[in-house]
Amino acid sequence: MAPKYQIGQKVIITPVKTEQISPRDAALEPYAGSVGKVTDYYWVSMGSGAGVFYIYTVVLEPEKKEIVAHEDELAPC
Numbered sequence: 001m002a003p004k005y006q007i008g009q010k011v012i013i014t015p016v017k018t019e020q021i022s023p024r025d026a027a028l029e030p031y032a033g034s035v036g037k038v039t040d041y042y043w044v045s046m047g048s049g050a051g052v053f054y055i056y057t058v059v060l061e062p063e064k065k066e067i068v069a070h071e072d073e074l075a076p077c
Contacts, residue, residue, distance in 0.1 A: 003041050007038055010037055013033065013058070013074065014075045036060040042055050
């Protein structure tokens with residue numbers, strides 16, 4: 001499976017909505033709705049047959065703050 005977002009692509013931070021807030025969600029909540037640019041991505045394999053998921057490094061505009069987000073926490077601009 002190929003990455004959903006490419007280096008240089010602009011994205012919006014969209015934390016996943018769940019009934020309970022996990023530590024993962026709480027860390028991104030202050031950046032919800034912020035626009036940034038993908039600067040790098042990494043893939044993680046969960047073993048044979050489990051598939052691959054991607055983690056992205058995003059630099060937010062205009063603060064130039066760098067964060068890391070899962071693919072399901074981003075949306076294209």
